[in-house]
Amino acid sequence: MPFRRLATHHPFATLGFVVVAWLVVPIGLKSFTRASFFELTAPVTVAADYARGLQEYWSLRLHSNHELIVAGRDLARINASYEFAVQQNAELQAGLDRLESLLRLPTYNNYRLEHARVARRDFSGWWQRIVLRKGKNFGLTAGSPVVFSGGVVGRVTEVYATTAVVELISSPNVRLAGIVEGENHVMSYQGGINPTFGPPMGIVELVPLDTFASASSPKRLVTSGFGGVFPPGLTIGSVTKVELSTDGLFKTGEVKLDERLGSLTEVTVLVPLTPE
Amino acid sequence: MPTSESNPLEHSGSLLESHKGYDPRVIFFYFALAVLLLILAGGLAYQQLFKTETYHERERVQSQRRVLVPGPRGNIYARDGTTILVGNRPRFSVVLYLDELKSEFLREARIIKKNYGKSDMPEATLREMPFSRMSRVSVVQRYLDEVNTIIGRSEKVDAASLARHFGDQLLLPYKLIDDLTGPEYARLIEGLPVRSPLQVYTSSTRFYPFGSSAAHALGFVRVNEELNVEDFPGEDLATFKMKGTVGKDGLEKTFDSQLQGEAGGTIFRVDPAGYKVNPPLEKRLPLQGKNLVSSLDIDLQLAAEQTIGDQVGAAVAIDVATGEVLTLVSKPDYNLTDFSPRVSNTTYAAIQAQGGEFNRALSGLYPPGSTYKILTAIAALRSGAITPDTSIIDCDGFLQKFNHRFVCYNGLGHHHDVLLRQAIAESCDIYFNEAGWLTKPEGLAEEARRFHFDRRTGIELPGETRGMLVPDNAWKERTKNEKWFPGDTANVSMGQGFVLVTPLQMACFTASVARGEVFTQPTLLHQPNRPRQKSESIGLTPEQRAALIEGMEACTLPPKGTARNLTTVEIQRVPGVRIAGKTGTAQVSTKAGMINIAWFICFAPVENPEIAIAVALEGDTPGEDFGGGRNAGPVASAILKKYFEKKNRAAASPFQPAKAN
Numbered sequence: 019m020p021f022r023r024l025a026t027h028h029p030f031a032t033l034g035f036v037v038v039a040w041l042v043v044p045i046g047l048k049s050f051t052r053a054s055f056f057e058l059t060a061p062v063t064v065a066a067d068y069a070r071g072l073q074e075y076w077s078l079r080l081h082s083n084h085e086l087i088v089a090g091r092d093l094a095r096i097n098a099s100y101e102f103a104v105q106q107n108a109e110l111q112a113g114l115d116r117l118e119s120l121l122r123l124p125t126y127n128n129y130r131l132e133h134a135r136v137a138r139r140d141f142s143g144w145w146q147r148i149v150l151r152k153g154k155n156f157g158l159t160a161g162s163p164v165v166f167s168g169g170v171v172g173r174v175t176e177v178y179a180t181t182a183v184v185e186l187i188s189s190p191n192v193r194l195a196g197i198v199e200g201e202n203h204v205m206s207y208q209g210g211i212n213p214t215f216g217p218p219m220g221i222v223e224l225v226p227l228d229t230f231a232s233a234s235s236p237k238r239l240v241t242s243g244f245g246g247v248f249p250p251g252l253t254i255g256s257v258t259k260v261e262l263s264t265d266g267l268f269k270t271g272e273v274k275l276d277e278r279l280g281s282l283t284e285v286t287v288l289v290p291l292t293p294e
Numbered sequence: 295m296p297t298s299e300s301n302p303l304e305h306s307g308s309l310l311e312s313h314k315g316y317d318p319r320v321i322f323f324y325f326a327l328a329v330l331l332l333i334l335a336g337g338l339a340y341q342q343l344f345k346t347e348t349y350h351e352r353e354r355v356q357s358q359r360r361v362l363v364p365g366p367r368g369n370i371y372a373r374d375g376t377t378i379l380v381g382n383r384p385r386f387s388v389v390l391y392l393d394e395l396k397s398e399f400l401r402e403a404r405i406i407k408k409n410y411g412k413s414d415m416p417e418a419t420l421r422e423m424p425f426s427r428m429s430r431v432s433v434v435q436r437y438l439d440e441v442n443t444i445i446g447r448s449e450k451v452d453a454a455s456l457a458r459h460f461g462d463q464l465l466l467p468y469k470l471i472d473d474l475t476g477p478e479y480a481r482l483i484e485g486l487p488v489r490s491p492l493q494v495y496t497s498s499t500r501f502y503p504f505g506s507s508a509a510h511a512l513g514f515v516r517v518n519e520e521l522n523v524e525d526f527p528g529e530d531l532a533t534f535k536m537k538g539t540v541g542k543d544g545l546e547k548t549f550d551s552q553l554q555g556e557a558g559g560t561i562f563r564v565d566p567a568g569y570k571v572n573p574p575l576e577k578r579l580p581l582q583g584k585n586l587v588s589s590l591d592i593d594l595q596l597a598a599e600q601t602i603g604d605q606v607g608a609a610v611a612i613d614v615a616t617g618e619v620l621t622l623v624s625k626p627d628y629n630l631t632d633f634s635p636r637v638s639n640t641t642y643a644a645i646q647a648q649g650g651e652f653n654r655a656l657s658g659l660y661p662p663g664s665t666y667k668i669l670t671a672i673a674a675l676r677s678g679a680i681t682p683d684t685s686i687i688d689c690d691g692f693l694q695k696f697n698h699r700f701v702c703y704n705g706l707g708h709h710h711d712v713l714l715r716q717a718i719a720e721s722c723d724i725y726f727n728e729a730g731w732l733t734k735p736e737g738l739a740e741e742a743r744r745f746h747f748d749r750r751t752g753i754e755l756p757g758e759t760r761g762m763l764v765p766d767n768a769w770k771e772r773t774k775n776e777k778w779f780p781g782d783t784a785n786v787s788m789g790q791g792f793v794l795v796t797p798l799q800m801a802c803f804t805a806s807v808a809r810g811e812v813f814t815q816p817t818l819l820h821q822p823n824r825p826r827q828k829s830e831s832i833g834l835t836p837e838q839r840a841a842l843i844e845g846m847e848a849c850t851l852p853p854k855g856t857a858r859n860l861t862t863v864e865i866q867r868v869p870g871v872r873i874a875g876k877t878g879t880a881q882v883s884t885k886a887g888m889i890n891i892a893w894f895i896c897f898a899p900v901e902n903p904e905i906a907i908a909v910a911l912e913g914d915t916p917g918e919d920f921g922g923g924r925n926a927g928p929v930a931s932a933i934l935k936k937y938f939e940k941k942n943r944a945a946a947s948p949f950q951p952a953k954a955n
Contacts, residue, residue, distance in 0.1 A: 191488045195480040204480045208488065224384070224496070244477050245484030246444070267366055267384050267498050267582075 060181045064151055067137040129288035132156055136282050146189040146212060148282060150182045158182045163288045168276035169253025171285050188218035188275055195245035196254050198229055199238040207254055218275035222257055225269040231257040239273055359465050359562050360528040362521050364538030365555020366498040368583035370512060370545055372592045373820040380512050383501035386474040386494055388441050388482055389467035392460060394491040395433055402429035427457060437492055438470050444485035445478040465534050465562060467495055502630035508595050510653040511622040511818060513544020514633035523557040526578055545818060548754045549586055556581040589618035589820040594936050598623045601932040607911035608655040610801035611933050614808045614903045616824040617815045621933055624654040657759040659794040660910050663878030664721045665893045666789025668807060670729055673741035675838045679732035682841030685711040689724040696780040700727050718845025719855045721877060723788050730787025735778055738786055739766035746813045747795060751802055753816045762799060765792035789878060800908035804895040808903035810839060846874035847900050857894060857923040866931040871938050872900035877922030887916030894926035898934055905937050
């Protein structure tokens with residue numbers, strides 16, 4: 019009879035045993051287990067992404083020749099305008115280099131650009147992150163900034179053999195030093211608590227009292243370059259609301275982030291050439 | 295079944311122990327046990343049911359801690375309402391929340407203890423610093439190294455301060471590095487993980503954009519250990535307080551309660567070791583104090599201060615209509631920035647050594663010299679002793695009277711049959727000696743009291759002296775046990791001898807004369823629509839008042855006005871403005887000998903007075919040529935030039951009100 023009673027409670031006993039065992043397991047072993055699990059599931063994630071890529075490929079194949087010709091023409095036009103912008107940027111960069119050399123300013127970090135495909139998006143109220151289809155195999159390092167055509171994506175937080183996890187700037191775990199475009203006062207940007215399907219938002223603190231912004235007259239928030247991680251001038255988002263903080267020293271504000279952060283397919287990792 | 299009772303001998307010597315089922319003697323113990331149990335149960339019930347509140351309260355007090363944070367002080371603005379004279383600036387520091395490191399401290403202590411067994415560390419070291427303290431220093435240094443790596447410093451943990459903080463203020467963040475530079479704070483924002491016991495902490499400290507300007511009027515603050523938060527629960531809890539500030543001088547002191555921010559607070563539950571358990575049970579954010587708009591015009595203030603430069607003295611400018619103080623300068627002064635967040639002993643000693651703390655504008659007592667002749671003239675006119683167009687004396691540069699030779703120090707060219715206008719313009723001592731004698735000392739004293747020279751002005755600043763003096767017969771008999779002599783009257787009539795006034799009093803007097811009244815209440819607060827002040831009339835006929843003002847205007851005009859440099863020297867000229875003034879040069883005795891006090895009082899424009907000024911500068915060398923027109927006049931000129939320059943600019947701008955602020 020007692021044996022039968024024990025058999026009835028067997029699942030609970032097992033669960034309890036596992037929980038207790040997990041609690042007493044050393045932290046090092048837990049980390050190893052977690053990393054191993056991630057490495058184990060990484061091929062599945064990558065394979066699923068390849069399958070999605072194949073699906074997209076075949077769906078694109080369904081487009082007519084006419085549509086492809088129109089798309090090609092549009093792309094050529096966009097490329098032309100980008101070529102022009104690249105030339106202008108090169109000229110501006112040369113001017114900046116000359117001024118920095120004259121003023122003997124310290125140079126910013128140099129980066130190697132590593133383009134990577136997004137294998138998985140993981141959005142919830144707890145975290146906002148994506149998994150890249152590149153990892154140590156391409157020399158990615160933890161802490162590297164990640165960007166896309168709309169500005170800052172986030173920072174690499176974990177790097178595995180063939181994958182890397184990027185914490186998005188919409189995550190409360192990402193903080194960076196920003197400035198309002200055209201000004202030089204450094205503010206603290208931090209991701210907000212974002213609902214799963216809501217528009218990505220962030221919070222900016224230490225905003226000077228003479229900075230004004232509203233939804234109808236937003237201010238572009240860009241990276242300052244002073245933080246030592248992100249190069250200057252990358253778009254973080256738009257400050258759409260500022261209000262006086264209770265201490266009266268600064269204002270705090272809301273930052274509207276690029277909605278494309280939720281549907282990224284390709285990003286660029288800025289791998290520092292001289293990692294600190 | 296046989297029992298031992300039935301046949302005791304049967305089991306005699308047996309090892310088996312047997313009990314009988316019932317023994318009446320045991321009943322007594324049952325009762326005793328029951329009573330004891332009842333007592334226990336009753337006590338338990340009493341403790342649990344009737345003393346619940348008491349224990350709940352004790353548990354609350356034991357397991358909760360209150361942290362109070364001061365609110366930032368309000369700003370002090372110039373009279374334009376936008377220029378900040380005293381504000382707050384952020385002070386960035388990197389702090390470590392020790393209460394989040396409990397497990398790390400314990401782990402580190404275990405490692406150190408283990409390694410200690412293997413090492414040959416002397417026992418004395420262990421007595422000086424036990425394992426627990428060593429572990430704290432080690433862990434904190436590890437975090438500090440993390441910060442050092444990010445910002446490129448090589449800071450070390452101060453073990454003593456860490457121990458003090460751990461013992462007394464565990465719930466408050468421990469400051470690792472204070473007053474970070476902008477780039478350092480930017481690097482830490484990006485470099486430190488968001489979820490880390492290391493955080494960049496922002497506090498506020500006083501910020502003085504104009505450094506030493508208006509230091510005595512604005513005042514400074516000191517660290518305040520006492521911090522109270524109203525209507526915030528937990529007064530009986532163990533409370534940790536961040537240091538606040540309290541005004542110690544100037545407007546900061548007078549309006550401390552208004553400027554003081556509203557403190558915020560947090561109540562945390564703590565574990566038995568005193569470590570915080572999140573989230574907080576109660577939280578209120580601190581609020582900034584109320585702002586203050588002062589009456590000071592920073593442009594005028596700077597103009598006056600720059601002109602006085604390194605000289606010792608004071609200058610006060612007052613809005614004639616309202617009594618609002620536009621400028622309040624006292625030199626030497628001190629740099630307010632040195633007091634933020636706290637002044638060093640060396641700097642404070644240096645300030646005290648040069649007398650920088652002393653506010654000469656409202657506590658500096660000087661004989662007013664010939665500027666007092668305006669009061670003598672008013673007293674004489676009102677008493678009927680003189681009229682504007684009647685000669686009372688022939689000034690030959692000296693006068694032999696009362697067995698004494700009275701000299702006219704300004705009459706080297708002989709004033710002869712001088713009239714009131716000329717006597718004021720050329721500051722004829724003999725004329726005013728005679729006017730004083732004709733008015734009598736009681737008349738002069740009574741008039742001085744009517745103009746409030748015997749009392750404090752009541753400006754909203756701490757430390758205004760009570761030592762001002764209007765001497766008369768009774769005062770001299772009472773204090774010096776001497777009779778009043780005609781020479782005393784002569785001295786008083788020209789602002790020498792026992793008369794003592796402050797520069798602020800003279801500025802108020804000048805403003806009162808400009809308005810044709812007897813008192814001006816000075817104020818350092820600005821109100822945009824403050825009504826014109828009204829006090830008792832000066833009591834002169836229009837002709838008498840006109841003669842007085844004409845004499846004062848002639849003082850600033852060639853050929854013989856004692857302050858003619860205000861119109862003849864190009865750099866001191868105020869174009870298109872008629873100025874009524876009076877110079878004065880008083881002598882005071884110092885350790886080094888007799889030194890001069892250079893005075894100049896004035897108001898402008900003559901036709902519709904707007905601004906009244908009093909300047910008093912101390913000479914530093916006995917016997918030097920240091921006088922009111924030459925030395926004090928340029929300071930007043932600088933203030934007037936800036937005032938009318940601003941007024942004209944405002945009038946020219948279509949977007950500004952016509953009146954200068």
